[in-house]
Amino acid sequence: MEFDAQRVIQSLQKQLEGVDLTPLSVGIGHITLLGDGVAEVSGLQDVRMGEMVEFPGDTFGMAINLAFDTVGCILFSEGKHLKEGDIVKRTQRLMEVPVGAELKGRVVNPLGQPIDGKGPLQAKNFRPIEHKAEGVIHRRSVNTPLQTGIKAIDAMIPIGRGQRELIIGDRQTGKTAIAIDTIINQKKESVHCFYVAIGQKQSTIANVVHTLEEAGAMEYTTVIATSAADPASLNFIAPYSGCAMAEDVMYGGKDALIVYDDLSKHAWAYREISLLLRRPPGREAYPGDIFYLHSRLLERASKLSDDLGGGSITALPIIETQAGDVSAYIPTNVISITDGQIYLETELFNAGKRPAINAGLSVSRVGGSAQIPVMKKVAGTLRLSLAQYRELESFAQIGSDLDPQTKASLHRGQRVVEVLKQPQYRPLSVVKQIVIIYAVNNGILDDISLEKIADFEQKLQQYIETKYKNIEEILKSSKSFTSEIEKDLRAAILEFKQGWTQ
Amino acid sequence: MRQNLHIQLARTLLRSAEAHKQDDMVLDELVGIEKLLKDDEFRRHLHALSRGDIETIQSILQKAFEGISDVLLRFLAFILSHRLFSLFPSVIRSYKKTYFEKHGIRDIRIVTARELSSDEKKKASSQFETLLSGKTYLTFDIDSDIIAGIQIFENSTLTDYSSRALLMKIRKELSLRTYP
Numbered sequence: 001m002e003f004d005a006q007r008v009i010q011s012l013q014k015q016l017e018g019v020d021l022t023p024l025s026v027g028i029g030h031i032t033l034l035g036d037g038v039a040e041v042s043g044l045q046d047v048r049m050g051e052m053v054e055f056p057g058d059t060f061g062m063a064i065n066l067a068f069d070t071v072g073c074i075l076f077s078e079g080k081h082l083k084e085g086d087i088v089k090r091t092q093r094l095m096e097v098p099v100g101a102e103l104k105g106r107v108v109n110p111l112g113q114p115i116d117g118k119g120p121l122q123a124k125n126f127r128p129i130e131h132k133a134e135g136v137i138h139r140r141s142v143n144t145p146l147q148t149g150i151k152a153i154d155a156m157i158p159i160g161r162g163q164r165e166l167i168i169g170d171r172q173t174g175k176t177a178i179a180i181d182t183i184i185n186q187k188k189e190s191v192h193c194f195y196v197a198i199g200q201k202q203s204t205i206a207n208v209v210h211t212l213e214e215a216g217a218m219e220y221t222t223v224i225a226t227s228a229a230d231p232a233s234l235n236f237i238a239p240y241s242g243c244a245m246a247e248d249v250m251y252g253g254k255d256a257l258i259v260y261d262d263l264s265k266h267a268w269a270y271r272e273i274s275l276l277l278r279r280p281p282g283r284e285a286y287p288g289d290i291f292y293l294h295s296r297l298l299e300r301a302s303k304l305s306d307d308l309g310g311g312s313i314t315a316l317p318i319i320e321t322q323a324g325d326v327s328a329y330i331p332t333n334v335i336s337i338t339d340g341q342i343y344l345e346t347e348l349f350n351a352g353k354r355p356a357i358n359a360g361l362s363v364s365r366v367g368g369s370a371q372i373p374v375m376k377k378v379a380g381t382l383r384l385s386l387a388q389y390r391e392l393e394s395f396a397q398i399g400s401d402l403d404p405q406t407k408a409s410l411h412r413g414q415r416v417v418e419v420l421k422q423p424q425y426r427p428l429s430v431v432k433q434i435v436i437i438y439a440v441n442n443g444i445l446d447d448i449s450l451e452k453i454a455d456f457e458q459k460l461q462q463y464i465e466t467k468y469k470n471i472e473e474i475l476k477s478s479k480s481f482t483s484e485i486e487k488d489l490r491a492a493i494l495e496f497k498q499g500w501t502q
Numbered sequence: 503m504r505q506n507l508h509i510q511l512a513r514t515l516l517r518s519a520e521a522h523k524q525d526d527m528v529l530d531e532l533v534g535i536e537k538l539l540k541d542d543e544f545r546r547h548l549h550a551l552s553r554g555d556i557e558t559i560q561s562i563l564q565k566a567f568e569g570i571s572d573v574l575l576r577f578l579a580f581i582l583s584h585r586l587f588s589l590f591p592s593v594i595r596s597y598k599k600t601y602f603e604k605h606g607i608r609d610i611r612i613v614t615a616r617e618l619s620s621d622e623k624k625k626a627s628s629q630f631e632t633l634l635s636g637k638t639y640l641t642f643d644i645d646s647d648i649i650a651g652i653q654i655f656e657n658s659t660l661t662d663y664s665s666r667a668l669l670m671k672i673r674k675e676l677s678l679r680t681y682p
Contacts, residue, residue, distance in 0.1 A: 012676065019675050021668060025661040032508060032592040042508075042592065043658035069509055085591045089660065 027090035029071065031055075034082060037075050037231040038276040041088045044071045050130050054089040057081050060111075061088075062095050062233070065277050072277045074233035076111060094130070097241045098123030099248035103222040104192065107209055110226055110238040112245075116209075127248055129240040133299035140305045145370045146257065146314050149185030149427020150178060152357045152420045155379035155437055156386075157342055160370030161191075161255050162303025162312035166334055168319045168326065169344030173356050175318045177424050178342065179259040180208060182316065184215045185427035186257060191314075192249045193221040194258040196242035199235045199265035202227045215425060235269035243300050246313045250302075253309030258301070262318035263294060267330045284329050291333050298337050326361075340364035354421060359386045375430060377481035378438045382416065385441070389413020415445045418453045431472045432461050438486075439493050456500060463496045508589045512596030515577050516604075524571045529601055531567075531574050532594045533641065539591060549587050556583040599657075607637045611655040613645050615664075 029043025039061065044053065047063045053071075054060055059079050065072025073088070097112035102123045107116035114121050142160030159165045167175045183193045195212075197205045205225045212218045224242040226234045239260045249256040260266070267290060274287035282288050294317075301315035317338065319331050324346065326335065335341055340363045349356035368376070392410050396402060402410070419440045422428070436457050439445055448456055464471060471492060474485055519525040538544050551559050560579040563570065570578075581590055602609045610630060612618075618626070623642060630638050645653075648664035 015676055016672065019671075021671055023661060023663045023667060025659050028655065028658055028660045030592070030595060032589075042595065045658040067506075069506065084588065087660070 026092075029053075029088045029090075031082060031084055031086045031088060032070065034079070034084065035276045037079070037233050038273060039073045039075060039079070039082065039088070041071045041073055042069060044088060044090060047071055047090055048094065050094050050128075052091040052093050052095050054091055055079065055082055056086050060091075062237070064273075065279075074236065074273055075231060076233055078231065094128045095237065096126040096128045097244050098125070099127045099245050100125050103245055104220055105218045105222075107205075107223040107225055109230075110224055110234050110241040112241065115225065125248065127244040129237055129244045130296075131244065131247060131300065133296065134302055134304065134308070138305050138308050139302050140310070142303050142312075142366045142370045144255075144303075144312075145367070145372060145430075146182075146191070146255075147185055147189070147427075147430050148178070148182040149429070150181055150355055151422055151428060151433045151437065152355055152359070153178070153342060154371075154430060154433055155375065155420075156359055156383045157340065157357070157362045157364040158367035158371040158375070159314065159316075159340075159364060160303070160367045161314050162301065163340070163364070163366055163370075164298050164301045164315040164317065164338040165364060165367070166317050166319060166338040166341040167344070168321060168331060168335070168341050169356070170321050170324055170346050173344035173346055173349045174354060174424070175320070175344055176204075176208070176261055178344075178355055179261060179316050179318065180211055181425060181427045183212065183221055183257065183259070184217045184425060186220065187215075187217065189255075191220070191255045191257050192246070193217070194242045194246050194256065195221060195223045196239050196258065196260050197223065197225045197227075198238050198260065198262060199226060199228050199230075199269060200261065202229070211425065232269040232272040235266060236273055239263070239266055239297050243297060243313070247300065250304060250311035250313045251309065253311045255311060256313045258313060258315050260297075260315065260317040262320050263334055264318075264320045264330055267293070286329060290330070291337075294330075294334055295337050298334075339366045352421075353417060354424070357420075359383055360390065372430060372476070373479055374475050374481045374485070375434055375437075378434050378441065382437060382441060385409075385413065386416055386420075389416065411446060412440075412443065414450060415440050415448075415453060418450050419445070419457065421454070428461075429472075431475045432464075434475050435460065435464055435471075435489065435493065438489060442490070444490075444493055444497065456497075459500060460493065460496050464492060468492045507586070508592035509596045511581070511586070511589065512593045512600055515573070515593070515597055516600055518577070519571070519573045522571075522573050524573050525601065527571050528574050529598065531570060532597055536591070536594050548582070552582045552585050552587055554583075556580070559583055602639060605637070607639050608634055609639050609641075609657060611641045611643060613643045613648060613653040613655070613664075615644070615646050615648050615650050617644055618642060 027045055027047065029041040031039050032042045033040035044063065047053070047066070049063060049066055051063050052060055053063055053073055055075065059075060059077050059082065061073040061075045063071050063073050098121055100123050102121055106114055106118065106121060108121065109115050112121065142162045144161040146159045146161045148154055148159060153159065167178055169175050183195065186193055195208065197208065205227060209218070209223055212221055222245060224238055226238045242258055246256040246258045267286065270290065270293050271286050275281060275285065279287045298315055298317060301313040303312040304310055317334060319334050321328065321331055343358045343361040344356045345358045348358065388409055392406055392413065396410055419436055445453060445456065471489060478485055515528065516525060519528040551562060556579050559582050560575060563575055563578055581587055598609060612626060627638070627640050630640060648666045651664035653664050654661045
């Protein structure tokens with residue numbers, strides 16, 4: 001290869017054209033105190049809240065405590081090389097992250113730096129990580145469903161685009177699995193998904209990325225990852241960074257889905273920072289603004305009005321409870337902020353009823369208006385019959401003499417529970433869900449033994465998919481569940497049942 | 503509150519120095535000690551004194567810093583005996599800041615890559631005084647890391663005319679726009 005020095009110089013000159021190289025005056029300060037991931041700095045006159053500051057050795061931080069004569073900063077790296085008296089420079093830039101379609105398929109840290117080994121990010125636009133949520137004038141009510149592909153959720157706890165639905169439960173109850181299934185189900189929905197991993201094990205993050213890649217979901221997903229080994233400051237800013245990236249999609253008139261996995265660890269990280277910055281501790285040693293920490297984040301999820309492009313951010317925050325205690329400080333805070341919650345139970349999970357959703361405690365406050373009409377009609381009584389079954393189930397354990405009506409309710413309930421079971425990473429289209437839920441709700445499965453229901457469902461779906469493709473279209477687009485549609489659907493299911501052998 | 507302890511300590515020192523009419527002298531002494539503190543060994547030795555009682559510390563300091571003002575001697579002994587030595591550099595900075603604010607003096611630190619001659623220093627002083635139309639307190643430091651040029655630190659502002667800063671700017675512009 002011939003090395004042409006002239007060409008290199010010309011290329012460099014071209015790149016530097018129009019670049020202002022005159023020296024600038026920058027505000028500076030000195031480190032007066034250093035803690036684990038935090039620094040107290042004197043000076044830094046006129047520094048703004050949330051402004052990025054530069055420490056020696058390419059270490060960056062953010063000003064988050066503005067006190068008399070000193071500024072409290074969080075460090076985005078360990079900062080072991082820093083010492084008292086070191087100079088800290090203002091950058092005059094609020095903390096911002098790269099945004100745009102270039103992020104699709106990438107794994108980045110909360111600073112927007114790629115960590116997936118796929119080369120630098122060619123992002124052209126940036127957004128500040130903190131942004132005020134839109135006011136009521138610029139919003140509209142949720143009107144489009146966000147299909148999770150999970151029967152129990154789409155039928156009983158529907159989620160709309162722009163909604164904030166909390167996923168809550170103890171450890172190992174399938175919280176992340178629900179979020180991942182929801183992401184996988186967005187394949188044909190043109191929803192840009194963001195998965196924010198906060199303070200998780202590196203292996204867990206790698207597994208999530210691998211699962212998404214295998215399902216072909218990474219094409220439309222961005223993973224913002226911080227591990228347990230990262231400083232608390234990165235865990236603290238991770239959800240805000242993710243939200244800024246999702247906001248770019250929303251303001252572009254498109255739909256985004258963001259999963260915060262999980263906000264309990266986010267609260268821990270903020271508690272750690274606050275205690276190091278000597279902010280007064282309150283209940284469970286959390287600082288006084290712990291509610292605002294999550295409310296200002298989750299308020300940014302919204303459905304914009306048509307004037308602003310009609311885009312949306314649907315947020316699925318995750319909270320891990322300890323021994324099923326939903327009345328703890330952080331869970332109650334987040335429950336009160338969100339538009340509903342999906343409550344997962346260890347007992348159900350261990351009994352093999354997965355997803356282990358407790359239908360009684362789970363609720364969606366706004367999603368009902370976004371549910372497609374046919375599903376709304378078909379699944380209307382599902383929640384009630386499941387609640388009745390749970391009540392009768394406990395009675396049945398006490399006495400054996402049951403009247404025929406109770407027996408029938410129990411019999412139906414068992415089938416409903418069986419139908420709502422769903423394997424991990426296998427989301428179902430809404431039409432397929434409608435078919436099986438209609439079948440179980442109308443007693444078509446009553447004479448089928450429990451062990452055979454999964455097989456029946458699988459084969460029925462295949463049958464409808466191949467033989468009655470038109471029904472799929474009708475169910476999806478129909479504005480109401482007319483008697484004709486019902487007649488056709490029933491006939492198709494019964495036709496299959498006749499040919500199906502147990 | 504420990505967060506602002508260095509400021510309180512600096513103000514206390516200034517008040518006692520003023521009472522003894524030694525505030526100018528203490529300032530010069532503090533600037534001298536500040537330069538010495540850059541030497542890790544000196545810092546370690548001074549820190550090691552923390553183990554003794556206040557009288558012992560005071561007598562050692564008196565021998566080490568011959569002619570040191572009484573106010574600063576007592577203050578330094580107090581700081582060391584109360585194991586607050588880590589705050590001392592911040593105390594010096596706060597003392598300077600408070601002193602200069604009180605006297606309407608602008609504190610300017612000039613950093614160059616090589617030592618300036620006395621003529622150059624004098625020229626710089628007179629130019630700054632004319633330019634800023636007021637009293638200035640100039641200190642000169644050498645830092646070969648800046649390659650060439652000059653860095654001017656004034657209060658909490660840095661104006662960087664160094665070659666290092668220029669090269670850093672060029673590097674930033676030429677690199678792909680990754681963040682930060």
